[in-house]
Amino acid sequence: MKIIKKIPYNSISFKLITTILIMTIPLILLLIYSNTYASQVVRSQVASSYQNIMESYMNQLDRDLENTNMYIHNMIALDDNFLSIEQSRSDADYSMAKILFVNDLKQQLPLYSVIDAFWVYKISKQDLISVYNYRPAYTKQLDINSYFIDYLENNWSNESGTYKWQSHKIGEKYYIAYFIKRGDVYFGAWIDLNRLNSRIEISDLGPKSGSWFISSDGNIMANQWGLADNQIKEKISTIENLSFENSEDAVIIREKSVNSDTSLVSAIPNETILENIPLLQRMSWMLIVLSLFVIPVCLYIIRKIILIPIYRLVKAMKHIQNNNLNYRISEYKSADEYILMNKTFNRMLSQIEQLKIDVYEEKINKQHEELQHLKLQINPHFFLNSLNILYSLAKLKDYELIKELTLSLIKYFQFVFRNKSTFVSLKDEVGHTTNYLKIQELRYLNQFSYTIIVPTYLEDTRIPPLLILTFVENAVKHAVSLDEEIQINVEVKIIEKKDAPFLNINIVDTGVGFSEELLTKLNSHQTIVNEQGEHTGIWNIDRRLTLLYDGHAYLEFRNNQPSGAIVEVFIPLS
Template structure:
């Protein structure tokens, strides 16, 4: 993740700067071109407005100062009206040549139902009739009477064409002119807007008055404000720049193809986009290649090392296609771990061998005092010729030593250990008649469970050695039961006597788990049991020492339950506390 994040931190900003530079340069070029065309539209719109202004002034001057118009307006007789009409026709016919943009001048007297029209060039009859009818309807409807007193050119759509109409009312006579919008576009045809661009007039509602096919073909929107430029278009983008007219409710708009503005810049943009796209594609591909060639082999190596650290020495790195360097590392690692595992097995087997030897040695330890005392008892029984007791004593000693010499077993059945303890008790009972009693309680379902040999008997022997006297009888009780400790079924063995118990010093040492063996060899039995239990169970055994109430020693041993006999070790012993 750190490596991938580092590569991304280096790459992504460079791609971002590259894209930003491309977008910024495009915006700068568009701004400059838009400013240039905006100035051009202002210039040409000013020329159009000046042309309309000249026509406006001519109409106003005629209304105010021309005697023929006054006569046309005020004449009462039909003769005077017709004469003034002829005079106005001649005047308008002469003057229309000065205004090349005007298609027609007209005079309309609604009360006399008279329409005088002077055309620069005769157009189609249908066009002229449609325009005249529109003008008549507009004037006769009288919906907005004040509109004819303003100096504004009105835009009208007549038979799919747009016209600019100017009407001035003077008394009962309307004097005006109309211009075909296409005629005003003639000067703009000399301007180079590119192969697909052009200029046009549009209403303030965004409807094209001229060059309608260009708008419809490219679906350019004209309803935005003309204060700033904007981009519009369907199949290709156009830079839209416009300027509103000061004389009418229409705009002069320039459509400049975006590819003409940018010229070679689109190719550079494409290159930048391709570079950015290539970087974005190559970045994950590069990271994937990096992950496949370096990160995954490292991950497999680290994963194997973690499994080995957790104790799985058989863990190996699987063979997979990778670079030669990692193949050498993996093979070396696997060979090294095989050698380590083999060495560990040898060391472990040697330790097991030493443990077995130590267990056998500990199990073969015989208390010389017990042996001598037993012979002394047999001697005294022989002196009194008590042959039955001699036979019983001999049989108990034979069974005792037979059990002691079973040095090849690390575990025996619980019933065998209890029988050995009873056998030892019978021998001691002959030695201390009336001074020693013993009772053993064990559930029937536990008697076939396996336990280490000479554990219970050793603590009984320790009680006989340190607690039994001829002054006061001693009672020993042995209770075996099953408990569940941390989810693991265990056997608990409680050995308790009615003797004087442990001294404070001895009890403190035993509770700390320290050895009590003295230079004279005392307490070797307890050390023997502790040592063998540690060898067999490591830490999965608990043994506690305490004094009973009101007195007496109490030993409690907790062992994991074992249903199979094990020789030479404790590999199948369950662990307490997860160990």
């Protein structure tokens, strides 16, 4: 009982060995049984198997014939070029329709590989159109065309409405053909039975096996001639209702076509079926004996190749479960898949270690960035200047302006403190920027003016917060002076760049512009933050755009003419 309890029933090794034994032992028993029984049933099995092959082939052939019939009927009923051929009154119209119709047939011909050619004949013009999949010799073409023209003009009839392919003998060869008439135009297709029969590969069971196409009256029309016994040939021609029968000489199989008046017959001589039975019996006994030695060897190989690498991987996982991330699977000779798995496992552990460090550092950096962001946005000079303006307005008792300034300040700081999203709507960003400019208007009376143009349909577009404000604030700080009035303009629109839609934000002022040195650094994305923190906002925007849009969003800086600065922001919309 103690030994049984130690067996790891749920382990891969136990399940793998058990599965192999469950699969191999019944196979060995089956070989022993089948070895004694094979000689009695092999003949009927071959016949049944061959019957399935024949049935499958004929079903495929009937599907191909039916598809061709449907195509012919559809072309007659629906194709404009065919209707033009039928109803054309001038030679020019007829020639053009003929060219277009032939082009249509050539395009569709590869889809109907079973047929040799599409065939169109217009009685009134005595004109024949042939489009070939398999082109016969020129003299044979003339014989085939002459025969079918004579047949259609004198013998063709479809009063029965059976829509079957009919067999025809032209010279020494047999063909099956299908035609439909509309007006004075015949349209159809024909197939060379010898070529069709040559595609059948079911005579591989022996050199004396063969297959034949026969007509409804028993005539052999095309053959893969293997049997030389005339009695078997005669027997083939007399088969009527039986699908197959086991004669004294051969297994003979017949499969009728649903869509034509032909049948396919195959014959396999008994000597071909039974000639390998003694050899198979000896091979079966050898296989049984060999399997008794092979099974232990296979189990050993499986253990070495599959199980031992898995055990090592399981061992490593147990170390990880115990929080030992320093453990690594040592290199050893194994299959390429396990080598890749072990390397990937070790690399994954290294990445997890590094990730833990990166996450810790990221938390610290994030806190630092949030603090720095607050420092950047809550400018004490801006706040104090606003309070001074409020004080001056209070002394003047200009309560309307006080209310307006206070409301703008409230909205400004609400946006700064409450908005922690990665993206805001363009409408909110423009509103925040407008509040800032209203405050600055009260500070710099009549020293600058501004316009902000944003189409209504773009107001819900999502952009990073403080994107526009940063550059407007930079323009106010560096461009506005008491010497002359300047203009600040903001315009947002959609443009096409690199075959893709981009949101384009233009911030233009009429101040002094950028120095050449600063302009070079800005366009080359160099760090330009000085000790006083100037241009920190621009660096922050450039960095955020790179991270948020995977390098697809970018900034462009240049000087305006005759003076001033232009900043353009390009954000992909797709």
